Amino acid sequence: MTIKRQLLQLGGACATALALLFGQAAQAETEMIDQIVAIVDDDIILASELRERLATVSQNLKARGVEPPPEDELIRETLDRLVLDSIQMQMGERYGVRISDAELDSAMQRIAAQNRLTLDQFRQTLEQEGRSYVAMREQVRQEMILQRVQMGNVNQRVSIAEQEVENFLETEEGRKLVEPEYRVMHALLPVPSTASSDFEESAREHTEELLARIRDGERFDEVMASSEGEFSYTGGDLGWRKRDDLPSLYQDVVTDLEVGDTTDVFRSPSGFHLVHLSSLRGGKQTQEQTLVRHILVTPSEILTDEQAREKIAGLKRRVEEEGADFAELAREHSEDIGSASEGGSLGWTSKGQMVPAFENMMASTEIGEVSSPVRSQFGWHIIQVEDRRVKDTSQEARIARATEYLHQRKYDEELEAWLQMIRDEAFVDIK
DSSP states (O other): OOHHHHHHHHHHHHHHHHHHHHHHHHHHHHHHSOOEEEEETTEEEEHHHHHHHHHHHHHHHHHTTOOOOOHHHHHHHHHHHHHHHHHHHHHHHHHTOOOOHHHHHHHHHHHHHHTTOOHHHHHHHHHHTTOOHHHHHHHHHHHHHHHHHHHHHHGGGOOOOHHHHHHHHTSHHHHHHTSOEEEEEEEEEEOOTTOOHHHHHHHHHHHHHHHHHHHTTOOHHHHHHTOOTTSOOEEEEEEEEEGGGSOHHHHHHHHTOOTTOBOOOEEETTEEEEEEEEEEESSSOEEEEEEEEEEEEOOOSSSOHHHHHHHHHHHHHHHHHHOOOHHHHHHHHOOOHHHHTTTTEEEEEETTSSOHHHHHHHHTSOTTOBOOOEEETTEEEEEEEEEEEEEEOHHHHHHHHHHHHHHHHHHHHHHHHHHHHHHHHSOEEEO
16 A cells, blocks of 8 residues: 555544554654645645656746746646546556556667667766656656556547548648658858859869769768868758748759759859758658468467478479469468458558568569468468559558548547546545
8 A cells, every 4th residue: 555545544533543642753753744735536646746746847848948837827737737647547547557667668768769868878867967767767657557548538539530531631731731741951052142253163063073972872961061161061951841841942853853862953043052852751652562362371289380381381282283273272271260261362462561471471472473381470371472563552641641630630639528527527625
């Protein structure tokens, strides 16, 4: 039983009885017990918890350069958040939500990586700032529990209809959302309007030399940074931008580039430019797909792994030497219940859908051929590749992006409504 629960169960009368029983020492110890600032169903919130959360909130606001609200408002909002957290943590306990140490370790490593630190470096940085790694780890555990409780309760309240997605994609907001985004790097060699023709010619030649190095495989940013002195370039990474958000000078040239390409040198009143497209998301997207069948034989208590391999090899021989129909053999012998009735057909599969061992063998098998036996975690397979294609998945990608956006928007709305509902239904006594 936690100290918080003990405090809640003791109450004022019981604490008084203990003080009378144990005398002044007990009375002195009672005076040092943390104050209760709120009772929330079966839990309590202590003054020390409120102070710690206020310190964290104030620190975060300061780091973001945000002016904090008046103190009484900040205290009220922070206490309200603690109340909501308590309600949800109690729900998580009732639901049996648990975060394993392995999951928590992975989360801490991701946080460290986001700060471009190893986990040890992250721990040391926190200690240097006077913050506890153990306390932060526990805070992350709580946040993960809260997230799971919220998702479990709110996701079931959110549904997105196909027509809703189609209607959204026809709006200006929808079209803007799914427009291609370009990751652009650029470099400008300034040329003053008063520059001589000799200087201008030398500047162009120098920029052409750098462009040749880039097209020979050197990194754009490293090549441009290597030029100093008289020919020193400005620019850098513009980050992810939609076409209309790029400088007008670059809008037309960027749409003609493939990822990894760099423009020819071009002139503006400011000087000589190079533009490099490092990444692209959205726009036209394609996927290599394979039409495939398979037969699976799974080792068991009565069929050893070697016997399973021999059986699948025998089925391969029947196809290749006897002309047996692969689909009929799959219906009769495959232990993949989901595909056996379909003659072993897995339909059109894209890269990343299958487990690595299966996918690697599928990729190395020619159209119309049957693969050698291959072992995966499911058992022994033979694979028949029927066809390959490159499919334009641009529309599917746009639909997925719009659906994700609409889902998140509805989720945020439903989350606020759900939080208000559980707050209204809970017993909360602010002291």
